[in-house]
Amino acid sequence: MSGRTTALAPPDGAEPPVRHPDAPAPGEVIGSHYEHCFGCGGGVPHGLHLEARAGEGVSVTAEFRVKEAHQGAPGLAHGGVLATALDETLGSLGWLLRVIAVTGRLETDYVQPVPVGTVLHLDAAVHAVHGRKIYATATGRIGGPEGPVAVRASAVFIEVKIDHFIENGRPAEIQAALADPDQVKVARAFEVNP
Numbered sequence: 026m027s028g029r030t031t032a033l034a035p036p037d038g039a040e041p042p043v044r045h046p047d048a049p050a051p052g053e054v055i056g057s058h059y060e061h062c063f064g065c066g067g068g069v070p071h072g073l074h075l076e077a078r079a080g081e082g083v084s085v086t087a088e089f090r091v092k093e094a095h096q097g098a099p100g101l102a103h104g105g106v107l108a109t110a111l112d113e114t115l116g117s118l119g120w121l122l123r124v125i126a127v128t129g130r131l132e133t134d135y136v137q138p139v140p141v142g143t144v145l146h147l148d149a150a151v152h153a154v155h156g157r158k159i160y161a162t163a164t165g166r167i168g169g170p171e172g173p174v175a176v177r178a179s180a181v182f183i184e185v186k187i188d189h190f191i192e193n194g195r196p197a198e199i200q201a202a203l204a205d206p207d208q209v210k211v212a213r214a215f216e217v218n219p
């Protein structure tokens with residue numbers, strides 16, 4: 026057994042998150058981090074095309090319209106797709122901290138079925154940071170931003186450097202990403218030097 030804990034509750038000594046001075050202003054749209062991302066990329070026809078907006082503090086909002094391609098049961102969203110929407114919304118919080126972070130652990134609660142055609146109103150916030158670990162939660166509501174909760178998530182994201190992608194990604198896609206000035210601009214926004 027290692028001493029690693031994957032608990033979703035921040036440990037003693039965790040600090041409140043600090044919004045980066047260059048974070049997008051509240052209300053500003055946070056662009057896609059990668060055109061081919063299933064969650065936010067414009068280049069994925071059946072992707073979720075999630076568009077997040079910066080909120081106050083270290084928080085974001087996003088909307089996701091459930092399409093036929095997202096069904097798990099007749100006329101209802103697949104739970105894994107909803108988890109992806111929550112994961113992507115949580116992932117965009119990194120823009121406010123100006124760190125690149127990947128999902129370490131994601132726990133989802135499904136409270137109500139979500140029909141095709143529904144707009145899921147998502148919000149997410151970071152609650153604490155401990156070393157490279159970022160503790161965050163997200164909620165998806167139906168009927169409006171104040172509507173009833175349909176899905177919820179708690180997560181731990183882990184800060185990584187750009188090398189995480191360069192070392193683990195498939196070389197063809199990594200080379201294409203590094204040759205794309207828009208992608209390099211995104212990486213620079215995180216103050217990393219690819």
Ligand SMILES: CCCCC/C=C\C/C=C\C/C=C\C/C=C\CCCC(=O)SCCNC(=O)CCNC(=O)[C@H](O)C(C)(C)COP(=O)(O)OP(=O)(O)OC[C@H]1O[C@@H](n2cnc3c(N)ncnc32)[C@H](O)[C@@H]1OP(=O)(O)O
Nearest residue numbers: 029030031058112113116126127128129130181183190202
């Ligand atoms: C050139 C191309 C550029 C392309 C990229 C462009 C721009 C980038 C910008 C943004 C993109 C960033 C994110 C995308 C945003 C949204 C998308 C949705 C998010 C995702 O969909 S993302 C995919 C799914 N995700 C993964 O693919 C992760 C697979 N995994 C790993 O890659 C490793 O597992 C890793 C890196 C997580 C850790 O590995 P490691 O060796 O670096 O670190 P280590 O193990 O030492 O852990 C350090 C501390 O984290 C704690 N810790 C570790 N694992 C934990 C867990 N599971 N739960 C709770 N705590 C955990 C330890 O307990 C320790 O804590 P402590 O320090 O207190 O001991």
